[in-house]
Amino acid sequence: MLSALKTIWLVLRHMFHRRVTVQYPETSNYLAPRYRGRIVLTRDPDGEERCVACYLCAAVCPVDCISLQATEDEHGRRYPEFFRINFSRCIFCGFCEEACPTYSIQLTPDNEMSEYKRKNLVYEKDDLLISGPGKYHDYNFYRVAGLAIQGKDKGEAENEEPPVDVRSLLP
Amino acid sequence: MATIYVDGTPHEVEEGQNLLQACLSLGYDLPYFCWHPALHSVGACRQCAVKQFKDERDARGRIVMACMTPVADGIRISIDDPEAREFRKSVIEWLMTNHPHDCPICDEGGSCHLQDMTVMTGHAHRRFRYKKRTYRNQCLGPFLNHEMNRCIQCYRCVRFYRDYAGGRDFDVLGSRNRVYFGRHEDGVLENEFSGNLAEICPTGVFTDKTLKKHYTRKWDLQWSPSICPHCAVGCNVSPGERYGSLRCVVNRYNDAVNGYVLCDRGRFGYEYVNSEKRIRGPLARGAGENAVEAVSKGTALERIRPWISEPERVVGIGSPRASLESNFALRALVGPERFVAGMSDPELRLARRAVSILRDGPAAPPSVAEIEACDAVVVLGEDLTNSAPRLALAVRQAVRRQPTEKAARFKIPAWDAAAVAYCCQNEKGPLLVATPAPDRLDDAATWTRRAAPDDVARLGFAIAHAVCSASPAPDAMSEADRSLAEEVARALKDAKRPAVLTGVSCGSEDVLRAAANLAWALRAEGKDARLSIALPECNSMGLALMDGGSLDQAIEAVENGSAQTLVVLENDLFRRMEKTKAERLLESAQHAIAIDCVENPTTARAEIVLPAAALYEASGTVVNNEGRAQRFDRCYVAEDNIQDGWRWLIDAMSAARRSEAKDWTSLDDVRAAMTEALPALAGVAQLRVEGGKIPRQPHRYSGRTAMRAHIDMSEPTPPEDADSPLAFSMEGYSGAEPPALQPFFWSPGWNSPSAVNKHQREIGGALRGGSPGIRLIEAAPSEKIVWFEEIPQAFSRRPDEWLLVPLSRIFGGEELSVLSPAVAERVAAACIAMNPKDAEALGLKAGDEAEIRLGGTEPIRQPLADMKELPEGVAGWPSGLPGVEWVEMLSWIGRKGTD
Incomplete structure (x- = not known):
């Protein structure tokens, strides 16, 4: 008896609480920038693809839904020839973002990805690549890596000495 | 202990x-x-x-x-x-402090010894705030990529390249903290074993340039236990596949065969598998001019069905580059009497002679590791570096190791490399290289002798006689040769484990006999002497152990009309006989069926062409020089209608409702029938494991649910492999695999090639399950030696005629590896080589085009090269190079034919 009254009281009280349900899609909830939704590939501050096709995201992916193939431009800059994420398998765990050594792969707060056809959930590089740097504005992997690419010769990266003169005999 | x-x-x-x-x-x-x-x-x-x-x-x-x-x-x-x-x-x-921030773009990443060691020691945070040293890289040719920034100055590369492999064009340069590992200037690394730097280097300074073109991490490759198809040494390799194409070949440790080292032909020759010349589906050639059409498997089998329904009307040409099982299936299709081994008459005679020498004589063929342990070596008539490169490297090790026995007297342990080297200085073990043409081993040799094959044989006989007087002596030896023979014989008598190495490439049976007499003479003197005979192709020894006849029998059968259909298994006849002869053979057969993996002149003339799997896509057994039968298992299932040669032959037999193969469903059935029918191959055993199939993929294999998603959302079950205990999967058997079935080496914390440490009984020794392979040839007990008595006459040059001897070439001399773009870049220009004196007598100089006519065929044009070491009266022929026609070795070319 007492418990029944308690329950009725609780329900009555809730009638005067603020409403939690929102009228989606007219209104939507706030999702923090760190929310793990749709995956994007970002560009470095110079506007070049950040992805260097190191395969770490693919390796760490627990559902193996990332596949890619590395290739190089004529100056030795490495990038993915194709980059495919099968979102019908993705569990949005964010391991790929954690594994990415170049801040290329990032999870965004966008979660509106439903499709009528499963095949449309297979995103290729064109679908993934965005035009900006995402959450990390300044990082440019090739500026710290030792590899020479177009526009950055040996010894021109951050924290690098100019190339050694092998023929020097100075002590 | x-x-x-x-x-x-x-x-x-x-x-x-x-x-x-x-x-x-x-x-x-x-x-x-x-x-x-x-x-x-x-x-x-x-x-x-x-x-x-x-x-x-x-x-x-x-x-x-x-x-x-x-x-x-x-x-x-x-x-x-x-x-x-x-x-x-x-x-x-x-x-x-100086290592660049390169791991994501470094090809070594994921198979890097430096990464493993860094993780092992727990160093994770960089405290050093100052600048990193940088270097410029060098262009080192088509095989290796150079990225000097990554160097940790361990000196392994230079110790391998210079000390171990005998290279001279690579060194450590510079001083202070500027030391540099490279060539004195940009250029191709000349040594035939340069590719090993990719595995020897503990970090990413040297990486495989061919892999870089279609780069895949080690963990993403599907591996299999396989055997190198590019020569008869039978090095164990692991090919790696991704997205249906072969990406690389790495060394698969076998202490008895290749150890830690492969040659560049084996390592970089793999790309023939991805070549545009691959045959990817059955082809039918119509009556019209070059009317070739792709047909379905069913149509192709339906077309050939009536041709093969009567085995008496079919002749089958096997191949020394196809597996035993494929050859045996062909033998079953045509019957043992009409199965030919796919070698020309002299070729087969030499191979059979090699088998009889090794089996009936007292000197057993040594494994590569046993050659390395020898303390005196005689090489007769074979340019090993070019025809069996791994053997040449083993000879180098033997020569290098012999003086280190002296170090033991000074109580210097054999592993103390610097102290041993200091103790031995430039001393080398005794090595005689007696060949017609200059040899890459010359720099390691104590004695070199350039002579025509007959004289090489005579020298061999003379040494044999000097070692053991029961062995017959050649008459009328020159004083120089006699004293050379005595000197070599003295060195051999001082040795405990001498080895005699020879081969069939110069086409001389006398050389084989001389080598046999020498090895047996050493045996008679109580030495633990070994005799190794280099054969040309990966399964030459296997074919010699089978019972097929020579190509001449096939020609005879077709030309006298007793056979109407010709089945050519993985064999290009144009590499084994004159062009006109091969053309005539293929034309006079009513129907010619070719089963092969790449297009070649034979498949271009066959009525039906069936696409065979390349060795890395196939399963079977091959037998190497040593008589070691080694199994290989397919790395991946080739696309389209490509299947193993033996599988095509079984399909053909069942299409023709033949009873021979009605119970054969898998490789094991073929193998069982083969060992029953051919007692010489009885040792080739089945190998199975209990507790699931062995995964071909590392457990980190990625992209399973995405790699096919753009084609089809539903993920197919991986193909089943009925022919081996291996699975096309990352799951399955866990535990210690039998080493012959181990697709790749990995151990927790050890991702680099050093992981093999964890699979060896003791470091540098045999794998835990023993050395893969079964030896089919054991020497006869040495009570009674039957010496070869017939000794050839000394070579006498004919006026205005030249004896053709082969110039074997590691790059380009082999049919398949040359289809690899990287190897093709290293192919030397084809030329006919002569002593400058001979050339001068002809009024020719180097670079002039010589026109050669043989047996009334079309003239062959070939630029002339001076080779001053070549004996007078002998001409070197670059046999096997692309564009160079087949010419029988040891035939004479005359002035009339040369202008």
């Missing part, structure tokens, strides 16, 4: 090794860089520091380098000691 205490635990270990080796053999993880099981210790990197204690009461101890400390009874060390750990961590930290 000695007892050593590692962190208080006593272990029984073999004496005579160093602590690092002992600790690794015991399964401890101890980081190291400059040490390598094949290169031994120099103590340069200071990475393998451990603490050594005086006795059990000593608590302070002192830090020593494990690789420079010999194992001694009762020695107490600690790997886990905090001070030793800190020391090792600091060493890595120093090395990393």
Whole structure:
């Protein structure tokens, strides 16, 4: 008896609480920038693809839904020839973002990805690549890596000495 | 045996090794860089520091380098000691001060010894705030990529390239902290074993350039246990596949065969599998001019069905580059009488002679490892570096190792590489290289002799006679040859384990006989002498052990009309007989069926062409020089209608409702029927494991649910492999695989090629399950030696005629590897070589085009090259090079034919 009254009281009280349900899609909830939704590939501050096709995201992916193939431009800059994420398998765990050594792969707060056809959930590089740097504005992997690419010769990266003169005999 | 205490635990270990080796053999993880099981210790990197204690009461101890400390009874060390750990961590930290931030774009990543060691020591945070040293790279040719920034100055590369492989165009240059590992200027690394730098280098300074073109991480490749198809040494390799194409070939350790090292032809020749010349579906050639159409498998089999329904009307040409099983299936299709081994008459005669010498004589064929342990070597008539490269490297090791026996007298342990080298200086073990043409082994040789094959044979007979007087002596030897023979014989008599190496490429049976007499003479003198005979192709020995006839029999059968249909299995007849003869053979057969993996002149003339799997896509068994039968398993299922040669033949037999193969469903059935029918191959056994199939993919294999998603959302079940205990999967059998079935080497914390440490009984020794392969040839007991008595006359040059001898070429001399773009880049220009005096007599100079007519065929044009070492009266022919026509070796070309 007492418990029944308690329950009725609780329900009555809730009638005067603020409403939690929102009228989606007219209104939507706030999702923090760190929310793990749709995956994007970002560009470095110079506007070049950040992805260097190191395969770490693919390796760490627990559902193996990332596949890619590395290739190089004529100056030795490495990038993915194709980059495919099968979102019908993705569990949005964010391991790929954690594994990415170049801040290329990032999870965004966008979660509106439903499709009528499963095949449309297979995103290729064109679908993934965005035009900006995402959450990390300044990082440019090739500026710290030792590899020479177009526009950055040996010894021109951050924290690098100019190339050694092998023929020097100075002590 | 000695007892050593590692962190208080006593272990029984073999004496005579160093602590690092002992600790690794015991399964401890101890980081190291400059040490390598094949290169031994120099103590340069200071990475393998451990603490050594005086006795059990000593608590302070002192830090020593494990690789420079010999194992001694009762020695107490600690790997886990905090001070030793800190020391090792600091060493890595120093090395990393200059190491670039490259791992994501470095091809070594994921199979990097430096990564593994860094993780092992626990160094994770860079404290060094100053600048990194940088270097410019060099262009080192089509095989290797150079990225000097990544170097940690362990000196392994230069020790391998110069000391181990005998290269001269690579060195450590510069001074101070500017030392540089490269060539004195950009250019192709000349040594035939340069590709090993990719595995020897503990970091990413040298990486496989062919892999870079379609780069895939080690963990993403599907591997299989396979055998190199490019020569008859039978090196064990692991091919790696991704997205349906072959990406690389790496060494698969087999202590008895290749050890840690492959040659560049084997390592970089794999791309023929991806070549545009691959046949990817059945083809039918119509009556019209070059009317070729792709047909379905069913149509192709339906077309050939009536042709093969009567075996008496079919003749089958096998192949020394196809597996035993494929050849046996062909033998079943056509019947043993009409099966020919796919070698020309002289070729088959030489191969059979090699088998009879090895089987009936007292000198057993040595494994590559046994050659390395020899202390005197005679090479007769074969340019090993170009025809069986791994054997040449083994000879180098034998020559290098022999003087180190002296070091033992000074109590220098054999593993102390720098001290041993200092003790031996430039001393070399005795090596005679007697060949017609200059040889890459000449720089390691004590004696070299350039002579025509007959004279090489005579020299061999003379040495044999000088060793054991029962062996027949050649008459009328020149004084120089006689004293050379005596000198060599003295050196051989001083040796304990001499080896005689020869081969069939110069086409002379006399050379084989001379080598046999020499090896047997050494046996008669009580030496543990070995005789190795290099054959040309990966299964030449297997075919010699089978019972087929020679190509001449096929020609006869087709030309006298007893056979109407010709089945050519993985064989290009134009590489084994004159062009006109091969054309006539293929034309006179009513129907010609070719089963092959790549387009060649034979498939271009066949009525039906069936696409065979390349060796890396196929399963079967091949037999190497040593008579070691080694199984190989497919790395992946080739696309389209490509299937194994034996599978096509079974399909053809069942289409023709033939009973021979009605019970054959898998490779094991073919193998069982084969061992029953051919007692010489009885040792070829089945191999199965219990408890699931062995995964071909590493457990980190990625992209399973995405790699096919753009084609089809539903993920197919992986193909089943009925022919082996391996699965196309990352799941399955866990535990120690039999080594013959081990697709790749990996161990927790060991991702680099050094992972093989964890699979060996002791470091540098046999794998835990033994050395893969079964030896089919064992020598006869040596009570009674039947000497070869017929000794050829001394070579006498004919006026205005020249004897053709082969110039074997490692790059380009082999049919398949030359289809690999990287190898094709290294192919030398084809030329006919002559002594400059001969050329002058003809009024020709180097570079002039010589026109050669043989047997009334069309003239062959070939530029002339001077080769002053070549004996007069002999001409060198680049047999097998692309665009060079087949010419029978040891035939004479005359002035009339040359202008």
